[in-house]
Amino acid sequence: MSQDIIYAVRHELKQQVDEQTLNIAQHYFKEKITFYGVKTNLVNKIAGHYFHEIKSKGKTEIFRFCEELLKSDFMEEAFIAFDWAYRLHKEYQPEDFKIFEGWLQSHVNNWAKCDTLCNHSIGAIVEKYPQFTADLKRWATSDNRWFRRAAAVTLIIPAKRGEFLDDIFEICDILLKDQDDLVQKGYGWLLKDASIRHQEEIFRYVMEHRRVMPRTALRYAVERMPADLKRQAMSR
Numbered sequence: 001m002s003q004d005i006i007y008a009v010r011h012e013l014k015q016q017v018d019e020q021t022l023n024i025a026q027h028y029f030k031e032k033i034t035f036y037g038v039k040t041n042l043v044n045k046i047a048g049h050y051f052h053e054i055k056s057k058g059k060t061e062i063f064r065f066c067e068e069l070l071k072s073d074f075m076e077e078a079f080i081a082f083d084w085a086y087r088l089h090k091e092y093q094p095e096d097f098k099i100f101e102g103w104l105q106s107h108v109n110n111w112a113k114c115d116t117l118c119n120h121s122i123g124a125i126v127e128k129y130p131q132f133t134a135d136l137k138r139w140a141t142s143d144n145r146w147f148r149r150a151a152a153v154t155l156i157i158p159a160k161r162g163e164f165l166d167d168i169f170e171i172c173d174i175l176l177k178d179q180d181d182l183v184q185k186g187y188g189w190l191l192k193d194a195s196i197r198h199q200e201e202i203f204r205y206v207m208e209h210r211r212v213m214p215r216t217a218l219r220y221a222v223e224r225m226p227a228d229l230k231r232q233a234m235s236r
Helices: 002-015 019-028 040-057 059-070 075-086 096-107 111-128 130-139 145-153 156-160 165-175 181-194 199-209 215-221 227-234
Strands: none
Touching: 002 040, 002 059, 002 075, 040 059, 040 075, 059 075, 059 096, 075 111, 096 111, 096 130, 096 145, 111 130, 111 145, 111 156, 130 145, 130 165, 145 165, 145 181, 156 181, 165 181, 165 199, 181 199, 181 215, 199 215, 199 227, 215 227
């Protein structure tokens, strides 16, 4: 049954290849990606359609399907795997964090996979079990760029609601001088979305650190702020 579902998903993806999407996909990545070339809205429809066929299988079995898809390295298969995993977020238990951490370690090799997994499944489990913010801070010290980006982008959704502010500052402190532009963009994005509810606190943080914060991170962090605050922050 599992191989039937995986085969059906892959067959459907091959039938939906769009040449224009295939031709432009690589332009968004510095790394070489493996991509069918299927439009995102169709990938989402395929994910939803086949989830209805497997949802009765239970979390353990569905996670096995996800891992089978992730092994291929195809971007669209990863998106479907992460979609299926997130649909089960109400059933997450603490032990599932290690599963997602394993996926991050073994199957995430570009910013799109990183953000899709972290914004949704990992973000949801951290919200449900806040003790895992300690692991995010550990990730922020990793040699693996995707773990460091993950440390920040995992908290994007709760940051928009004003949550985890102290943890956000601790993570950004660790990442502050990171030389990787994708990590800089990740924590800058986190500060930007935290500013929705905490503009004063984020502005103060930026002003305190703007002399050492990389320009890329700084620019992202103040993107949502009024023009006068942006000018103050960006002036060296």
